[in-house]
Amino acid sequence: MIDVVPAIIPESFSDIETAVARVAGLVDRVQIDITDGKFAPLRTWPYKRTPDRDFDALLHEDEGLPYWEKVNYELDMMVMEPEEKLEDWIHAGISSAVIHLESTERIEEAIEKARSFDIEVGLAVNPSTPNEALDQWMEKIDFVQFMGSDKIGFHGVELDEKVLGKISSLRKKYPESIIGIDIGVNEATAPLLVDAGANRLVSGSALFDSTDIKSAIDYFKNL
Secondary structure, eight states: OOEEEEEEOOSSHHHHHHHHHHHBTTBSEEEEEEEBSSSSSSBOTTTTSSSOHHHHHHHTTSSOOTTTTTOEEEEEEESSSGGGTHHHHHHHTOSEEEEEGGGOSOHHHHHHHHHHTTOEEEEEEOTTSOGGGGGGGGGGOSEEEEESOSOOSOSSOOOOTHHHHHHHHHHHHSTTSOEEEESSOSTTTHHHHHHHTOOEEEESHHHHTOSOHHHHHHHHHTO
């Protein structure tokens, strides 16, 4: 069965509460996409203002992530130098982190920090980055997340179809790996992505814009 991960790009903490309420009990994890206005052009919560009261409450364990007892939280770190921000998010309650290969020259440090706190770690890679850049890290990570476009940090972006070949190539080279795809995942593209070798689908618009989110999730799961 395909692993389906709803993705949320939050403008505020309440955006997370609202979105997770719709999928709690339907999926094992949700992905929170954060951007700092540097690696990706826009800023999301909690970087829209500093300090952020809700984020500070999470860090001090005065408040927990919504529905934390029902879902695991994965953080897609579309930020520069994620290794410097990761520990705060671990204290906030995430159980998995996605590090973008293009976001830092200290990939090993980021991976080791995640491992030291016993959370899962994956590497994300843009379509313009050669697959070979992943090779030295494959034995040290839990999964790969291909980005469906170089235009990251937005919902509703179309799939760059060259990623299909990239997924297929990595699947042949690492047949047992977890290979995810984020951006451009919808009812039309998902079968193509699964046929290419993806076994993890990350989607925002196709799920949260659906009038029947359970049916949308089930569709992806059963491809």
